[in-house]
Amino acid sequence: MGLINELVGKNLKGLTFPEYCLENIVLDDKTPFNVYNRAFMKEIVESIFLDPHVTISKGAQTGFSTLFLAHGFYMVDVRGANLIYYLPTDKMANRFGQTRFDPYVQRSDYLKSRLLGTDQAGLKQIGTHFFYMLGLVSKTGAISIPADEIIFDEVALINRENMDLAQDRIMASKLGWQRYFSAPLFEEDGIDELYRDSDTRKWVVRCTGCGRESILEEEFPENIRDERKKKGRIYLACVKCGKPLDVYNARWIAEHPDRNRTGYRVPQLIIRETRLDLIWDRWLKAQGKPAKLARFRRSVLGIADSGNMQPVTSKVLEIVEAAGDYYFQDTSEEVCGIGIDMGDRAHVAILAPYGEEGFRILAAFHIDVEDLLLRIPDWEAAYNAGALIIDAMPYKTESKRVVRILQEALGFIQYFKATYRETTEGEDDREVRVIQVDRDESLDDTTALFATNPPQALLFKPRNTEEEKTLDEIRRHLKKLVKEETTGPDGAKKISYKRNVENHFGMAINSARLALEMVRSQQRKSGPPVTGGRVIGRNIAADIVW
Known part of the structure; x- marks a missing residue:
């Protein structure tokens, strides 16, 4: 020793x-x-x-x-x-x-x-x-x-x-x-x-004068007294009796x-x-x-406050959910857009039109990437898919397979680039469509639909415990579409949506909104009329020459 x-x-x-x-x-x-x-x-x-x-x-x-x-x-x-x-x-x-x-x-x-x-x-x-x-x-x-x-x-x-x-x-x-x-x-x-x-x-x-108990940070600034003009001091006061508070005459309460x-x-x-x-x-x-x-x-x-850096907050979602009055759907007669965020698991969002620019989230899923190809044909048919957009990265090969397996819907793999562009990648039977969008601009367009009053983006109601868990995950991911200030190589400051955060359903909804815009664009050119946000007819994708 x-x-x-x-x-x-x-x-x-x-x-x-x-x-x-x-x-x-x-x-x-x-x-x-x-x-x-x-x-x-x-x-x-x-x-x-x-x-x-x-x-x-x-x-x-x-x-x-x-x-x-x-x-x-x-x-x-x-x-x-x-x-x-x-x-x-x-x-x-x-x-x-x-x-x-x-x-x-x-x-x-x-x-x-x-x-x-x-x-x-x-x-x-x-x-x-x-x-x-x-x-x-x-x-x-x-x-x-x-x-x-x-x-x-x-x-x-x-x-x-x-x-x-x-x-x-x-x-x-x-x-x-x-x-x-x-x-x-x-x-x-x-x-x-x-x-x-x-x-x-x-x-x-606890106030030593009247006995009232208070949580200082929740009553600020009403509990501040500034008597400096009277040659006094600034102090914390009881909002009921006005007596100065001793911040150590207190206790922790859960x-x-x-x-x-x-x-x-x-x-x-x-x-x-x-x-x-x-x-x-x-x-x-x-x-x-x-x-x-x-x-x-x-x-x-010590209270969280994003200022204007968190477009979708709990208060925003409360308004969104109050505005929606429909349940998770297993099928759709309306033409829908599908968005998929790829990672260790695939997060899938399925949107139907709402008004001229808005959308309703009909269904959402998160599954293992290796199971994705098995589910795509069922979703395409059940939800009358008109377009699907899926992340190119990090599993580009799998994303291309998803696009190629589509029977009628228009499919794109997606990259985030500064300039919008539609193009293709690969040759002959390996060719796939590509869409490039500005990440920040597209997310601004999506989050704005939630934050508009009245909201133009709606959430489904769950029918069971599993759907409630999915809805909770969607809420959490939407609130994580947050911004931060970054500095570019040229020293210029820029406000951008934060990367590498748990916002997968938010990104899937963004891709689904872009897919829905593809559907609307084709409908304006050659599709059936849209009335009250609802498409008349079963599956226009089969009737449109893509």
Whole structure:
């Protein structure tokens, strides 16, 4: 044992986590880390050592990177766990190691004595166990490494499918802990989606004057008092009696205590040291500016707000579903458009006309790609398909087979290019039609039909549990048709729909809308009349010379 201790240092198994932090975690200002320096942290600290699944939706600069880094040190060093700390990209993971992990080690003689294997940026050995820091921009970071605990930082920016895949890393562990924290971004996406699936705990402040309880971030800005013109201060006040609120005279209350996943929302307002004057001035300057108001709500209140970057929200879908009054359909007498998004599974959307430009989603399916060819003939016949558009990538060979198997419907493989174009690919009997569309413009056209009032895109009602699951998936994928600001090679900024997110049904609906436009275009040229959005006649595809 003496030789082992000489090589890796002697750990401190007798210390609790708060004691460990006070002795060995030194903050940037050279003070010891007191995990209980804020009243609301006590229950959270207890939860991350008790509950297997913890989610924290937080405001910016609320101290959770420090907390979870210290937690990671303790788990690997004292509890003998192997831990993976995930960030959105490898670059962010490397920077985290250099600017957060390494400085904390350098400020502690004890941690320096315990650290081995420092030659790899993303792998640190503490004693006999390992602390990994990995990016999740691709599936590579999610595979191969077993762990006892996985921590996800900046969840709002992590690809959800890769994050789900990373959960396999803890399947063989008796511990199997998962921790997620981030400032929120889009509604019901990323950390907001995880928080809504939890027991949704909120910090409820009790007024010492009238006893009324309130959730500060939900009553902002009505609970702010600005008395600076009277040489006073800005403070949080009870909206009933007006008395100043003590943000630490409060407790965590779960909105859904029956759920088995623990979740907290931590706004900046519940931190006693928060500069309310800066927060209030920032709020005033953001008035009339949707993008700035959205950033304020996310970073200060810890509440997801996409501004104008999420065209299809829960509120939009509520209006859409209220406007529709029909059920999932197994067949159609109207000529329909079919769209298919290809991936590990194929997502299929079938649309019928609604009005002059809109559509009704009649049916939707998600199946294994290898089963797709078996289903296409049935769908073509049952839904009276006039046109079908399918992703060219990532399985171009399979997509071409789908197009070739069509009996009457017009079929295209689809590429996203800046300029609209219809062309062909291949020769003789291998030739297939190709459609090129601008990705952002086409998605704008699709999402606008949902967001129009009244909506011009409608959703079916489910008839059974399976169709309800499909409808839930469609809702989720539509809400993930979100935008982000990107910078091109020339340095110019552009707003584009985000890639590599779980929006498969949204993309399938977009392709189906384009297919329906093909049908309408042919009908305008030579087809039967359209009345009230309904095509008269069974299958005009057979009558049209494509």
